[in-house]
Each structure stands twice: as structure tokens, then as C-alpha cells.
Amino acid sequence: MLRRGDYLIFLATLLLLPWLYFTLWGDQRAGEYAQILVGGDQQALVSLHQPQTIEVAGALGLSILEILDGKIRFITSACQGKQCIHRGWINLGGEVVSCLPNQVSIAILGGEQRFDAINF
Amino acid sequence: MSEPGYRQILTQPRDHRIAWWAALAITIHIVESALPSPIPGLKLGLANVVVIAVLILYGWRDALWVALLRVLVGSLLIGTFLTPTFILSLTGAVASMLALGVTYYFSRMLPNWAPGALGYSVLAAQAHMLGQFTAAYLLLIPHPALFKLLPVLMTAALVFGVISGMIAAAMIDKVEKRAHSGTSG
Amino acid sequence: MRCLLLLIVVVALSGCDRPSAHSHKQQMYVFGTLVEVIIWTEDEAAATEAMSQLSAQFQHQHQQWHPWEAGELHTFNQQLTTGKPTPTPDSIAPLLQRAIELSVASDGLFDPSLGQLVKLWGFSDNLVNVTQPPDATQLANFIKQAPHITDLEINNGLAQSHNPRLYLDFGGFAKGYAVDRAIETLRQMGFDNAIVNAGGDLRAIGSKGEWPWRIGIRNPRGEGLIASLQISRDESVFTSGDYERFYDYQGKRYHHIIDPRNGYPAEGFSSVTILHHDAATADAAATALLVAGPEQWREVAKKMGLSQVMVITPRGKISMSPAMVKRIRFEVSPEPNINVVDW
Numbered sequence: 001m002l003r004r005g006d007y008l009i010f011l012a013t014l015l016l017l018p019w020l021y022f023t024l025w026g027d028q029r030a031g032e033y034a035q036i037l038v039g040g041d042q043q044a045l046v047s048l049h050q051p052q053t054i055e056v057a058g059a060l061g062l063s064i065l066e067i068l069d070g071k072i073r074f075i076t077s078a079c080q081g082k083q084c085i086h087r088g089w090i091n092l093g094g095e096v097v098s099c100l101p102n103q104v105s106i107a108i109l110g111g112e113q114r115f116d117a118i119n120f
Numbered sequence: 121m122s123e124p125g126y127r128q129i130l131t132q133p134r135d136h137r138i139a140w141w142a143a144l145a146i147t148i149h150i151v152e153s154a155l156p157s158p159i160p161g162l163k164l165g166l167a168n169v170v171v172i173a174v175l176i177l178y179g180w181r182d183a184l185w186v187a188l189l190r191v192l193v194g195s196l197l198i199g200t201f202l203t204p205t206f207i208l209s210l211t212g213a214v215a216s217m218l219a220l221g222v223t224y225y226f227s228r229m230l231p232n233w234a235p236g237a238l239g240y241s242v243l244a245a246q247a248h249m250l251g252q253f254t255a256a257y258l259l260l261i262p263h264p265a266l267f268k269l270l271p272v273l274m275t276a277a278l279v280f281g282v283i284s285g286m287i288a289a290a291m292i293d294k295v296e297k298r299a300h301s302g303t304s305g
Numbered sequence: 306m307r308c309l310l311l312l313i314v315v316v317a318l319s320g321c322d323r324p325s326a327h328s329h330k331q332q333m334y335v336f337g338t339l340v341e342v343i344i345w346t347e348d349e350a351a352a353t354e355a356m357s358q359l360s361a362q363f364q365h366q367h368q369q370w371h372p373w374e375a376g377e378l379h380t381f382n383q384q385l386t387t388g389k390p391t392p393t394p395d396s397i398a399p400l401l402q403r404a405i406e407l408s409v410a411s412d413g414l415f416d417p418s419l420g421q422l423v424k425l426w427g428f429s430d431n432l433v434n435v436t437q438p439p440d441a442t443q444l445a446n447f448i449k450q451a452p453h454i455t456d457l458e459i460n461n462g463l464a465q466s467h468n469p470r471l472y473l474d475f476g477g478f479a480k481g482y483a484v485d486r487a488i489e490t491l492r493q494m495g496f497d498n499a500i501v502n503a504g505g506d507l508r509a510i511g512s513k514g515e516w517p518w519r520i521g522i523r524n525p526r527g528e529g530l531i532a533s534l535q536i537s538r539d540e541s542v543f544t545s546g547d548y549e550r551f552y553d554y555q556g557k558r559y560h561h562i563i564d565p566r567n568g569y570p571a572e573g574f575s576s577v578t579i580l581h582h583d584a585a586t587a588d589a590a591a592t593a594l595l596v597a598g599p600e601q602w603r604e605v606a607k608k609m610g611l612s613q614v615m616v617i618t619p620r621g622k623i624s625m626s627p628a629m630v631k632r633i634r635f636e637v638s639p640e641p642n643i644n645v646v647d648w
Contacts, residue, residue: 037332039334040331040332040333040334040339080552081550081551081552083548083550083551096339096341098339100334100337100338100339100504103334105332105339107332114519114521114533115519115520115521115530115533116328116343116500116509116513116518116519116520117341117343117500117502117507117509117518117520117521118502118505118520118521118522118523118530119502119505119506119507119520119521119522119523119542119543119544119578120505120522120523120525120544120546120549
């Protein structure tokens with residue numbers, strides 16, 4: 001014979017379990033925030049889940065960043081080589097993309113950091 | 121047909137009653153620890169049946185005594201006292217007793233919402249697993265990969281909770297029938 | 306009973322109260338790149354102190370060792386150009402000494418005396434205002450009279466250049482050398498678990514508590530990682546690649562690692578990854594092997610005392626030394642075919 005309280009406990013459990021599977025078994029490598037640095041100092045901390053374009057004033061001029069669907073990239077930058085733009089989207093925790101001439105860099109925070117450092 | 125002598129057994133001092141139930145829990149605990157298990161530390165937790173039965177029959181304080189005596193005496197008898205196994209077992213017991221306690225005293229205020237043996241048992245099993253897992257993570261293996269196991273363990277806890285809840289319900293039923301019929305074993 | 310319960314809770318939770326070590330991370334712009342320092346410690350204040358000390362140390366080195374900005378190396382270069390014996394500044398002598406040793410070991414494939422050549426290509430100042438490669442005859446003329454580090458004669462601390470075109474530019478090597486000095490500084494301050502990552506080239510010491518440091522190696526072509534490895538003692542991972550600094554001109558890519566034999570960007574490999582104890586050797590070796598190309602890389606690697614090397618050709622063909630195979634774990638699927646070479 002089940003009581004109302006039993007159903008309540010079952011309900012809570014049935015909500016808890018899928019949530020656990022989802023959060024602990026899902027792709028945890030994706031980060032949550034992008035830290036935008038100019039010359040090594042944090043300028044802004046933005047959520048990757050809020051689509052927007054951001055203008056950052058670097059050493060040479062403006063760098064424009066785009067956030068979409070949990071990813072971020074450089075779309076324009078006041079540098080010569082444009083390597084920051086070539087790198088494309090980044091979204092994994094611990095990933096870093098930087099425009100060295102303009103001294104603007106983006107680091108992804110949150111997510112499971114699989115690596116302590118990236119060699120390239 | 122209630123005779124004074126039998127009534128005396130039913131109204132024995134609380135300590136005696138706790139000792140009797142604790143002894144039962146400890147026996148189950150030891151038997152269960154001798155059985156092989158597919159995953160170390162993953163057990164049906166049949167000793168919890170006794171704790172749930174005591175909770176419903178006599179209240180949370182008695183259940184707490186039974187639970188703690190089970191962990192303490194059980195580990196002394198098996199020889200795991202103060203080992204990691206004991207600490208995990210103790211954390212699990214404390215966590216499940218805290219969850220049961222909160223629910224028990226809330227349901228006293230809202231009697232219509234009081235769970236039965238099955239609800240308490242599922243709750244206790246989940247809290248027990250969560251407590252044990254936290255202790256294992258903090259004290260034994262603080263590796264993030266351990267979290268991958270948690271959903272599976274919690275699912276197992278749900279199944280085990282349902283099983284021991286049904287056994288506890290049957291046990292409570294028997295005890296209450298005996299109490300009503302006035303016979304005792 | 307309350308007391309008992311309280312006691313149990315305290316016993317159960319006492320594990321949480323230990324101050325636990327964790328990573329302290331800081332990024333700094335220096336040497337024209339992003340340098341990241343990670344220290345694994347429980348002493349946050351000391352880590353912060355170490356970070357600012359390292360930052361100052363890097364800034365100082367950058368200013369001392371920059372070939373073209375006003376500083377000690379710049380002045381030293383000016384004096385060398387005159388051809389007269391000139392005292393080597395203390396701040397440069399050990400760096401120069403190490404660079405000469407490694408240059409000789411690399412058969413001149415790594416050569417820090419080619420500052421003028423690097424400048425000719427425009428790679429000396431972060432590619433500002435560079436759009437096309439230098440004139441071919443200009444390059445040919447330079448190569449005909451190209452300096453070598455052996456043109457620099459050092460006697461009792463007095464240096465004398467026998468080639469007016471000799472101009473010291475340690476380039477990336479200064480970075481590798483600075484990484485070694487930074488690790489030295491950290492050890493002196495009592496930190497035995499740390500990473501110094503200078504723009505992707507790094508040295509890691511100790512470990513992260515019970516776990517080794519995990520290093521990802523970026524895919525030279527495309528996004529993401531190609532492989533990973535773990536470091537739990539003291540090792541440097543250096544990669545030289547044609548994708549680090551380059552510009553495209555008329556459909557051709559010109560990158561920053563110049564072959565001293567012909568004056569043009571090295572061809573044959575798109576990246577070379579070296580695993581070695583000290584960062585300075587790994588740095589010079591990564592450059593030298595990229596220049597050496599498919600024919601000579603093994604010979605040069607052995608001569609420089611390396612055992613763990615991975616090379617990737619522009620078409621994505623991967624070759625490795627046997628010792629490297631044991632260390633690398635691929636992060637792409639399907640796993641690429643690798644060619645394990647005799648060593």
C-alpha cells in the first residue's frame with residue numbers, strides 16, 4: 001500500500017536519476033564561459049550561451065569576437081597574420097586562442113579540463 | 121486474550137528493544153558481508169530493512185541507535201573497525217539517517233504526506249549511496265572519473281531501496297499483526 | 306546521543322578541512338607570446354608571489370635579449386658589427402654559450418647568427434607590415450656571404466665577429482632558455498610541481514598531486530588536438546611548426562623557420578615535436594629538425610642527444626622514434642598510421 005509521501009519520494013528519485021546521467025555522462029568537455037584577456041589581464045568574463053559579438057580594444061586596435069552556440073571565435077582583428085581568425089571556433093574547457101600582435105586572448109573556462117597545457 | 125506476562129515483553133525498556141533489533145541488523149550485516157559482490161562496496165543493504173522497520177515501528181531515535189550500533193558492532197565483529205570500509209559504511213549510515221530524520225519529523229507535522237516503508241527505504245538507500253560516494257571521493261579516490269560511476273550507483277541504490285522497502289513492509293506487517301494478536305516470537 | 310551524532314559528523318567531514326593543493330594559473334604577455342605558468346600548491350600567497358617574480362624575470366629577459374629593440378643584445382650586436390673584440394654582457398654570455406653549443410651540435414641547422422636574414426623575411430617584428438617575401442637576388446647575395454655562429458670568436462669573455470652580416474637573434478631559443486630559467490626560479494622558491502608554457506612550448510616538473518600533468522598536442526592541420534601525453538617528472542615538450550607564424554603570398558605559404566642553407570622557409574615537415582629534459586635543447590632541436598627535413602632529421606636528432614621525436618609532413622604523414630611511440634596517445638579517430646623509424 002503506497003502513500004502520498006512514497007509517490008513524492010519516487011518522483012524526486014525519477015527526476016534525480018536522469019539529471020545525474022545527463023550531467024555526469026554528457027559532454028563535459030565543453031566550457032561554460034570565455035575569459036577575454038588583453039595583455040594578460042582579464043577584460044571580461046562572458047557566458048558562451050549568450051550569442052553576441054564583442055569588440056575588444058587591443059594593443060594595435062579592435063578585435064571582434066563572436067559567440068554562438070556555446071563557441072567563440074575571432075571574426076576580425078587588427079593584426080597582420082590573422083592567425084587568430086584561422087584558428088576558428090573554440091569551445092573546450094582549457095582551450096586558448098590568442099591574437100598575439102593585438103595581445104587579445106580568449107580562454108575557455110569551465111568544463112572538464114582534460115589537459116593542463118596545450119603544446120603547439 | 122492478553123496476559124500480563126506477554127504485555128511485559130512488549131513494554132520492555134527501550135534499550136532492550138534496541139539491542140534486539142540491532143542484533144538482528146548486525147547478523148544480517150555480517151551474513152551479507154560474507155556474500156560475494158560484483159562491485160566492491162555495492163551491496164543490497166538488507167540491514168537497512170531492519171532500520172526502516174524500527175523507524176516506522178518505534179521512531180527515528182531508535183532507528184538511529186540501531187543503525188549506528190549496526191555499523192559499530194558489525195565492523196568490530198568483522199574486523200573492519202576504523203578501516204576505510206568502516207568509514208564508508210559510517211558515512212553512508214549517517215547520511216541516510218539524516219535524510220530519514222528530516223523526512224520523519226516533517227511527516228509528523230504533515231501526517232497526510234508521511235511515506236511508508238517503501239518511500240523511506242528508497243530515500244535511505246539513495247542518501248546512503250550519496251554519503252558513501254562522497255566519502256569515497258574525498259578520502260579514497262578523489263578522481264573526477266569517479267563521478268561517471270555515480271548515476272549507475274544511484275540507479276542500483278533505487279533498485280535495492282525498492283527491494284529492501286518491500287521486505288521491510290512485509291516485516292512491519294508481521295510485527296504489527298503479532299502485536300495485535302498478542303503473540304510474540 | 307546528540308553529542309555522538311555530532312562527533313560522527315565531525316569525523317566524517319574532517320577530510321574536507323585539510324588545505325588542499327590545487328593549480329594556480331597565470332598568463333602573461335612576454336616574448337611576443339602568451340606565457341602561462343601553472344603552479345600546483347596549497348600556498349596561494351606564495352604562488353602569487355612566484356607569478357609576479359616570474360613575470361618580472363620574463364620582462365627583464367625580453368628586454369635584454371630582444372635583437373632589435375633597445376637593450377643589451379641590441380647594443381652587443383651593434384658592437385659586434387664593428388668587427389672589434391667586445392666584452393660579452395653577463396646577461397647574454399650564458400644564453401650565447403648554450404646557443405653556440407646547440408648550434409654546433411645541430412650542424413648549423415639551428416643558427417642564432419642569422420638575425421639579418423630573419424629581418425629580411427620580416428619575421429623579426431611580429432609580421433607588422435609584411436606582405437611579401439624578400440627579393441630572390443637579395444636573398445641569394447645574403448646566403449653567399451651568410452654568417453655562421455662559428456664566425457663568432459670568443460676569448461676570455463671577449464667576443465669578436467668575423468662576418469659583418471653576423472647579427473645575433475636567438476628567436477624562439479630565448480624562449481626555451483627562459484623556460485629553463487623560470488623552472489629554476491620556481492624550484493628555488495620551493496615549488497616542485499609546475500608548468501611553464503611559453504606560447505605552446507613548455508616544461509613540466511613534478512605532478513598534479515597524485516596525477517601526472519596531461520599535455521595536449523595541437524593538430525598542425527585543422528582544429529583540435531592530435532595527441533596527448535603525460536609528464537610526471539621533469540620534461541619539456543617543444544613543437545616547431547610551419548603554422549605558428551606565416552603569411553601567404555600568391556598562394557604560397559611562407560613561415561618563420563628559415564633554412565640557413567638556402568635562405569628560404571624550411572620545407573619537408575609541417576611540425577616537429579620534441580620531448581626532452583631541458584627546454585633549451587628541445588627548443589633548438591625542434592627548429593633544427595624542422596630545417597633538417599625527412600632526409601636528415603634522424604641523424605641530427607641523434608647528434609643532439611634526442612630520443613623522443615615526432616615529425617609530421619605537410620601531407621599529414623607521421624613518423625616517430627620508438628621511444629616517442631610509448632609516450633604518445635592519439636586523440637583523433639581513426640588513429641593515424643604512424644611510421645616508427647629505426648633509432
